[in-house]
Amino acid sequence: MNFHAIRAIYKFEMARTWRTLLQSIIAPVISTSLYFVVFGAAIGSRIAQVDGVSYGAFIVPGLVMLSLLTQSISNASFGIYFPKFTGTIYELLSAPVSYREIVISYVGAAASKSILLGLIILATAGLFVPLHIEHPLWMILFLLLTAITFSLFGFIIGIWADNFEKLQLVPLLIITPLTFLGGSFYSIKMLPPVWHTISLFNPVVYLISGFRWSFYGTADVNITISLAMTVMFLAVFLAIVAWIFKTGYRLKS
Template sequence: MNLYAIKAIYLFEMHRTWRTIMQSVISPVISTSLYFVVFGSAIGGRIPEISGVSYGAFIVPGLIMLSLLTQSISNASFGIYFPKFVGTIYELLSAPVSYLEIVIAYVGAAATKSIILGVIILGTAALFVPLRIDHPFMMLLFLVLTAVTFSLFGFIIGIWADGFEKLQLVPLMIITPLTFLGGSFYSIEMLPPFWQKVTLFNPVVYLISGFRWSFFSLSDVHIGISLAMTAAFLLACILLLRWIFKTGYRLKS
């Protein structure tokens, strides 16, 4: 394992974050804070408690997950796409660095950025609403698993994309709608029975449900199912990346 190469790529990606801190950190935090003001304060004051939890607090896990998913994908996809765009990817591929080391470095940096952002948003949320975390270990586990999984997914998107438009296509057109429809602002038990069943086909439901359970011991699906679905998506991303590096898909062409 070439730890020096992993450290070099990892630090390079982290330094890029601090150079663009307005876009990478401050902007997502401000956007999420606006959600707290609008939904938590303005609208939340007119909505009764959900299973004994105030509406403002109830939406916190969903808002953190929304930022975590989109930022994990954006950080990882841009991190690998930019070397492809400028042509330095060939220098990286010809260097004495294995594919595993490349993935660990880029995905590790993207996941670290997302986790830091998630913690900042959690601290910001505590300024607006009273929070409690019933299962802190599970909260951290879901935070790390989700960040790593969707950083891997973003890495795949960065390899697949052949233009900057495609980098934004999946987060904006797929991930964000699935997150909004996955119970970020409501419990799926509030939906009619038919739509409850339809919503269960949304994979983001399991992430938000498990993450919310770690806060309030409330979930729309069993915590074991949430963990299993997250692990399954993580495994699928690993297998797909293995195939990409084995075949050189959009890397060697």
């Protein structure tokens, strides 16, 4: 394992965060604060509690997960797309660096940035509502698994995309709607039976449910199922990345 190469790529990607601090950190934190003002004040005044948790506190895991998913995909997709766009990807592929080291570097940096942002948003949420994390180790586990899994997904999108518009296509048209419909701001138990069943086909439901359980011990889906689904997503994305480097899909042309 070429740890020097991993460290070099990782440090380069992390340095980009500080160069784009306004876009990478400050903007998502401001957006989250606005969610608390709008949803916490406007809707929270009409919904006292959900599953025994105050509405303002109930939406915290959903907001963190919303930012975590979108930022993981965005960071990883742009990180690998930019070398493709500039042509430096060929220098990387011809260097004595294996595809595993490339994936570890880019995905590790994207996941690190997303986790950092998630923790900042969590701290920001503590300024608005009293937070209680019932299972901190499970919270950290879901945070890590989700960040790594969707950074891998973003890496795949970055390889697939051949223009900047496609980089935003999946996050804006698929991930964000699925997150909003996945119980970020409500419990799917509140839905009519038909819509409750349909919601269970939304993969984001399992991520948000497991993450919320780590906070309050309450969930829409059994914690074991949530964890199993998260690990399954991770395995699928790992298999796709391995196939991409084995076949050279959109890398050698």
